[in-house]
Amino acid sequence: MLKKTWVVILGILVVISVVGGVWYYLTQTAPKGEIVIGGVWSLTGGSAAVGEYMHRGALLAVEELNKRGGILGRTIKYIYEDDASQPTTAALAYDRINTQGGAQFVIGTTFSSLALAMMEPASKYKVLTLFTGAGDVKIREMIMQNPDKYKYVWVLNPNSTVYGPLWVEFIKDYVTAGKIPPKNKIIVVIREESGWAIGATDFLIERAKQLLPDWEVRVEPVPLACEDFYPVLLKIKPLNPIAVIYMGYYFSSALALAKQYFELNIPALLCYQFIAGQPEFVKTLGVERTNYVVWGNYMGMPIKDRREEFVKKYTERFGSPPSVQSAMAYDEVMLLAKAIEKAGTLNTEDVVKALQTIVYEVICGRYVFNTKTHDVIPGKGYIPSLVYQFKGGESYIVWPMDYKEKEFELPPWVKPSG
Amino acid sequence: MVLGDITPFLINGFLIGIIYGLMSVGLSLIFGVSGIVNMAHGEFFMLGAYISYFLITIFGLNPLLSCLMAGLIMFFVSIVIYMTAVFPLRKYVNWTDNVMVSTVGLTVLLINLALLLWGPWYRGMFSYFTGSISIGDITVSVERIIMAVFGVVILICFWFFVHHTSFGKALRAVSDDEYLALLAGVNAEKMYLISFAIGGAITAISGGLLTPLFFIYPTVGQRVIVKSFAITIIGGMGSLGGPIYAGIIIGLVEGLTTFFWEARWADAITFIALIIVLLIKPAGLFGKKGRV
Numbered sequence: 001m002l003k004k005t006w007v008v009i010l011g012i013l014v015v016i017s018v019v020g021g022v023w024y025y026l027t028q029t030a031p032k033g034e035i036v037i038g039g040v041w042s043l044t045g046g047s048a049a050v051g052e053y054m055h056r057g058a059l060l061a062v063e064e065l066n067k068r069g070g071i072l073g074r075t076i077k078y079i080y081e082d083d084a085s086q087p088t089t090a091a092l093a094y095d096r097i098n099t100q101g102g103a104q105f106v107i108g109t110t111f112s113s114l115a116l117a118m119m120e121p122a123s124k125y126k127v128l129t130l131f132t133g134a135g136d137v138k139i140r141e142m143i144m145q146n147p148d149k150y151k152y153v154w155v156l157n158p159n160s161t162v163y164g165p166l167w168v169e170f171i172k173d174y175v176t177a178g179k180i181p182p183k184n185k186i187i188v189v190i191r192e193e194s195g196w197a198i199g200a201t202d203f204l205i206e207r208a209k210q211l212l213p214d215w216e217v218r219v220e221p222v223p224l225a226c227e228d229f230y231p232v233l234l235k236i237k238p239l240n241p242i243a244v245i246y247m248g249y250y251f252s253s254a255l256a257l258a259k260q261y262f263e264l265n266i267p268a269l270l271c272y273q274f275i276a277g278q279p280e281f282v283k284t285l286g287v288e289r290t291n292y293v294v295w296g297n298y299m300g301m302p303i304k305d306r307r308e309e310f311v312k313k314y315t316e317r318f319g320s321p322p323s324v325q326s327a328m329a330y331d332e333v334m335l336l337a338k339a340i341e342k343a344g345t346l347n348t349e350d351v352v353k354a355l356q357t358i359v360y361e362v363i364c365g366r367y368v369f370n371t372k373t374h375d376v377i378p379g380k381g382y383i384p385s386l387v388y389q390f391k392g393g394e395s396y397i398v399w400p401m402d403y404k405e406k407e408f409e410l411p412p413w414v415k416p417s418g
Numbered sequence: 419m420v421l422g423d424i425t426p427f428l429i430n431g432f433l434i435g436i437i438y439g440l441m442s443v444g445l446s447l448i449f450g451v452s453g454i455v456n457m458a459h460g461e462f463f464m465l466g467a468y469i470s471y472f473l474i475t476i477f478g479l480n481p482l483l484s485c486l487m488a489g490l491i492m493f494f495v496s497i498v499i500y501m502t503a504v505f506p507l508r509k510y511v512n513w514t515d516n517v518m519v520s521t522v523g524l525t526v527l528l529i530n531l532a533l534l535l536w537g538p539w540y541r542g543m544f545s546y547f548t549g550s551i552s553i554g555d556i557t558v559s560v561e562r563i564i565m566a567v568f569g570v571v572i573l574i575c576f577w578f579f580v581h582h583t584s585f586g587k588a589l590r591a592v593s594d595d596e597y598l599a600l601l602a603g604v605n606a607e608k609m610y611l612i613s614f615a616i617g618g619a620i621t622a623i624s625g626g627l628l629t630p631l632f633f634i635y636p637t638v639g640q641r642v643i644v645k646s647f648a649i650t651i652i653g654g655m656g657s658l659g660g661p662i663y664a665g666i667i668i669g670l671v672e673g674l675t676t677f678f679w680e681a682r683w684a685d686a687i688t689f690i691a692l693i694i695v696l697l698i699k700p701a702g703l704f705g706k707k708g709r710v
Contacts, residue, residue: 231677265557
């Protein structure tokens with residue numbers, strides 16, 4: 001009797017599961033007249049600080065477009081998945097957004113390692129996938145080696161051939177301008193063990209050999225997501241370098257480094273990648289601890305009035321200011337919308353063709369794609385790399401000279417005499 | 419190489435090693451007394467860090483006092499966890515294996531609870547105590563010294579409890595031989611509960627102490643647990659002093675690795691040491707045979 005009861009209960013559970021699953025699947029399919037754009041972002045885990053900003057930037061763009069009537073008269077349905085800052089989860093999230101979400105276009109992601117994990121599923125589903133925040137040269141190499149396989153994968157940012165060298169060019173320009181004293185002629189790069197950082201550092205070293213041939217670039221590798229920099233900083237301090245560049249993207253690492261850096265009174269200019277551009281960087285460390293710190297990115301918001309307009313509407317919508325990554329994700333959606341409008345259809349092949357010839361200026365600059373590498377053309381007039389400096393809790397563009405908003409200031413603890 | 423060049427690395431390694439030891443001793447205590455492998459150890463650390471953080475930011479408590487309070491709160495939380503996630507499984511034959519799986523589930527639950535309550539954002543106390551002490555070329559952060567000293571005080575109190583109180587003697591008796599302890603009238607079940615609660619409390623205190631060093635976020639425990647397990651196994655799973663010595667050894671080895679080689683190999687060295695210890699002395703450097 002008891003056995004029969006359990007069989008009946010089990011049977012009911014199976015039926016409920018099947019019905020529930022079918023219902024769920026049916027409700028996820030977009031009704032006619034909608035365009036489904038799926039976003040894969042790091043909303044939890046080590047990269048959540050960046051991922052949330054990107055998700056909000058994309059959401060803002062979708063809401064704006066829908067207010068204007070959508071794309072080709074169709075409303076955009078924006079769905080998103082969390083990759084938990086892990087490559088394996090990113091690949092699963094990509095699968096889910098296609099199989100369960102029914103995404104017709106996919107945008108993302110927070111970092112290169114996550115984009116790399118999504119390349120295979122992207123080639124499998126043949127859905128136009130736009131990445132931003134994916135600077136690893138390996139992505140470019142994979143696309144160039146297999147253009148047919150990865151024809152639907154496009155990257156909205158320059159790659160690390162630009163990222164590393166920007167620091168050398170920045171230092172060189174300010175040494176020439178007499179603002180950076182060439183004491184000891186040593187640059188230290190604290191490099192995390194990620195493909196992107198290794199690539200960017202290699203390109204930095206190459207560029208230094210060209211522009212600063214009598215300088216030494218010393219690399220100190222640290223584990224991924226390192227949070228105890230004391231041993232490395234103790235090693236660096238006696239070298240008395242002019243600049244210490246942190247080549248890494250974990251937010252917790254960036255915070256820990258700044259804190260320990262100032263505790264040990266390292267007398268050098270502290271340089272970060274984009275990670276220091278998150279509003280939480282100043283909020284967590286405080287204004288005093290971030291004064292004179294510089295941060296650079298292969299993309300920024302170079303046009304002042306567009307930046308101010310974006311910051312205003314983002315802040316009104318979400319109650320807090322955006323980061324550069326918010327602008328990148330916003331541009332991602334706008335660019336996708338432009339490509340679809342240019343194609344006049346939702347057909348993936350036509351939209352890809354439209355993307356190849358698009359010239360579109362949004363917040364981060366003017367987007368024109370390199371059709372061989374599927375990433376954007378960097379530099380002046382296109383997507384310029386920018387270096388910012390913090391002062392009083394705000395950051396200002398200090399390089400390149402054409403985009404400079406304020407003068408670069410050497411930190412008072414960097415003594416001119418070696 | 420001059421001694422002055424290497425001294426800062428040794429000092430820093432020693433200081434951080436004490437914290438590693440404190441971080442790991444709770445795991446070893448729980449295993450040593452009850453045989454439970456607490457896979458949620460990292461999350462006890464995480465909760466201790468968050469509790470300490472909120473006690474400071476909301477109530478303005480002194481940072482060291484907040485660590486103690488976090489330990490006290492987690493003592494009682496650990497009791498609740500024991501009664502709900504461990505005790506019900508005691509009646510099964512391979513109950514320790516079942517509890518290990520149960521604590522894996524607890525890990526997922528606690529991480530997601532933390533995400534729900536506090537979000538994925540990083541929180542951190544910038545500095546409890548600012549400044550550094552410089553003697554010649556040697557610079558050490560005041561904060562690290564104070565954290566390490568406080569850690570030593572906690573460990574001394576723990577040692578005193580284990581060796582000079584009746585509860586401590588009972589814990590050691592159960593750890594050495596449960597059946598003999600039962601025959602001697604020790605309530606083993608009570609000892610399991612107390613060891614779990616004390617282990618949780620000590621781990622929570624280490625979480626509070628490490629807050630200035632590591633910023634807090636819901637998955638911070640995942641970073642801690644791997645190192646804790648390695649240090650505990652090297653020291654001797656079940657040994658009460660082993661993880662402390664192992665923590666100091668690992669802290670020194672990490673510092674020396676960075677000095678002579680590169681920081682990226684520091685974690686690898688820890689696991690190479692783990693493999694060597696397992697091959698040569700599986701019970702751990704200071705462990706007892708039979709518990710492993």
